[in-house]
Amino acid sequence: MSREEFFMSEAIKLSEKGITQNEGGPFGCVIVKGDVIVGRGNNKVTASNDPTAHAEVVAIRDACQNLQTYQLADCEIYTSCEPCPMCLAAIYWTRIKKIYFANTRYDAAAIGFDDAMIYNEMICDHSARKIPIVAIGRQKALEVFKDWKSKEDRTIY
Numbered sequence: 626m627s628r629e630e631f632f633m634s635e636a637i638k639l640s641e642k643g644i645t646q647n648e649g650g651p652f653g654c655v656i657v658k659g660d661v662i663v664g665r666g667n668n669k670v671t672a673s674n675d676p677t678a679h680a681e682v683v684a685i686r687d688a689c690q691n692l693q694t695y696q697l698a699d700c701e702i703y704t705s706c707e708p709c710p711m712c713l714a715a716i717y718w719t720r721i722k723k724i725y726f727a728n729t730r731y732d733a734a735a736i737g738f739d740d741a742m743i744y745n746e747m748i749c750d751h752s753a754r755k756i757p758i759v760a761i762g763r764q765k766a767l768e769v770f771k772d773w774k775s776k777e778d779r780t781i782y
């Protein structure tokens with residue numbers, strides 16, 4: 626078994642654990658730095674009443690707590706299913722260097738987890754979106770952006 630296959634098998638084990646313990650959907654994830662697992666997660670949406678508690682997000686939070694950092698640039702992520710748009714975006718925010726996935730998003734759609742609608746929404750004009758999106762209050766909000774830009778002790782990320 627290659628190191629990549631080993632880490633993926635750990636992610637898949639977590640997906641299995643999650644459904645056995647009724648924590649959420651069949652998704653598991655590990656984050657690896659060098660040859661060490663630094664974060665683990667399985668889907669906990671239903672158990673934690675948290676629609677963002679996807680395996681990847683849970684694993685990212687675990688890795689960042691364990692490493693006391695907000696970026697994971699030296700890490701790889703192994704997820705038992707191709708990331709949904711939310712998790713893909715979260716992975717980009719972490720600066721993770723490589724993504725491995727097992728099941729495809731089409732496999733997920735076949736068991737009732739269909740991300741295609743969200744992928745489509747992201748490339749739609751605002752006016753065509755299923756959830757109305759309205760711009761309001763920009764003048765006041767922009768003042769805070771200016772404050773941030775001139776704040777000398779800000780942490781840039």
Ligand SMILES: [Zn+2]
Nearest residue numbers: 679709711712
């Ligand atoms: Zn996700």
